[in-house]
Amino acid sequence: MTAHIIDGKAFAASVREKVAGHVARLKDGHGITPGLAVVLVGEDPASEVYVRNKGKQTVEVGMASFEHKLPAETSEADLLALIEQLNADPAVHGILVQLPLPGHLDSDLVINSIDPAKDVDGFHISNVGLLGTGQKSMVPCTPLGCLMMLRDHLGSLSGLNAVVIGRSNIVGKPMAQLLLGDSCTVTIAHSRTKDIEEVCRRADILVAAVGRPEMVTGDWIKPGATVIDVGINRVPAPEKGEGKTRLVGDVEFASAVEVAGAITPVPGGVGPMTIACLLANTVTAACRANGLPEPEGLTA
Numbered sequence: 526m527t528a529h530i531i532d533g534k535a536f537a538a539s540v541r542e543k544v545a546g547h548v549a550r551l552k553d554g555h556g557i558t559p560g561l562a563v564v565l566v567g568e569d570p571a572s573e574v575y576v577r578n579k580g581k582q583t584v585e586v587g588m589a590s591f592e593h594k595l596p597a598e599t600s601e602a603d604l605l606a607l608i609e610q611l612n613a614d615p616a617v618h619g620i621l622v623q624l625p626l627p628g629h630l631d632s633d634l635v636i637n638s639i640d641p642a643k644d645v646d647g648f649h650i651s652n653v654g655l656l657g658t659g660q661k662s663m664v665p666c667t668p669l670g671c672l673m674m675l676r677d678h679l680g681s682l683s684g685l686n687a688v689v690i691g692r693s694n695i696v697g698k699p700m701a702q703l704l705l706g707d708s709c710t711v712t713i714a715h716s717r718t719k720d721i722e723e724v725c726r727r728a729d730i731l732v733a734a735v736g737r738p739e740m741v742t743g744d745w746i747k748p749g750a751t752v753i754d755v756g757i758n759r760v761p762a763p764e765k766g767e768g769k770t771r772l773v774g775d776v777e778f779a780s781a782v783e784v785a786g787a788i789t790p791v792p793g794g795v796g797p798m799t800i801a802c803l804l805a806n807t808v809t810a811a812c813r814a815n816g817l818p819e820p821e822g823l824t825a
């Protein structure tokens with residue numbers, strides 16, 4: 526029995542539809558147009574794709590998009606000055622700085638200079654602390670998207686064994702917090718985990734966010750488990766021609782799909798949900814900034 530494919534692309538479209546409805550109500554009922562500012566420093570090709578898609582989808586749901594593209598050699602002082610300007614701009618409800626930043630810039634310092642109320646990535650230490658203590662916060666987009674897909678597919682997650690492979694600040698750690706918040710028994714596996722394959726085989730929910738192409742094979746997966754593949758790895762695709770590449774996840778899809786009960790594909794799974802949840806966070810930030818009720822179904 527092959528796994529049910531969780532269609533992240535279709536789910537993201539449904540989330541964007543909800544976002545567009547909330548944006549229309551904010552505009553018509555309160556004269557508020559949510560605004561998202563995206564800052565890109567440098568010319569990383571993948572980041573340029575993501576930022577372009579973020580801007581396009583921001584406009585498609587009726588929000589205002591403010592894109593700031595800075596050269597790779599931008600000084601930390603200049604970047605911090607731009608963020609201060611965006612923090613003070615009433616037309617801007619959400620701010621994100623596309624990661625990774627060039628090596629000479631301190632990502633933590635930059636992220637923590639964003640107004641936490643406008644931190645639609647949920648990376649600011651204030652939002653990290655609020656999430657970690659079960660309080661209302663801005664929730665990072667990728668983990669939020671994964672949680673939405675898991676809840677939609679499984680209903681209640683209470684009591685399920687969840688394993689998160691990877692302990693990054695932008696996915697692994699917040700993902701574990703969200704699963705704990707839904708009463709999963711959570712294990713975070715990483716490069717030092719002993720017998721990681723056995724640890725993974727105990728998982729009813731397996732979230733792979735490790736950044737290693739096709740590391741997780743079918744024999745790591747408990748039969749019938751739900752697998753969420755966060756990986757976005759470009760690998761050589763000689764079958765497409767000289768120098769061509771293809772996108773794969775952290776899970777070897779061909780073997781995993783024969784064992785899992787459900788799985789997200791790459792591309793077409795977590796990625797589109799990341800952007801959809803960014804838009805959702807921006808609407809949430811606009812509602813909170815204006816003392817309005819939060820948008821139904823768009824928060825953790």
Ligand SMILES: Nc1nc2c(c(=O)[nH]1)N[C@@H](CN(C=O)c1ccc(C(=O)N[C@@H](CCC(=O)O)C(=O)O)cc1)CN2
Pocket residue numbers: 574575621622623624625646666667695757772791792793794795796797798799800
């Ligand atoms: N400030 C941030 N930087 C980064 C984040 C983030 O959440 N905030 N996440 C990732 C990149 N990312 C968003 O920026 C992202 C990655 C992938 C996709 C996506 O839609 N992927 C598609 C395939 C797109 C392609 O062809 O390359 C898919 O998986 O179907 C969206 C957003 C790191 N940086």
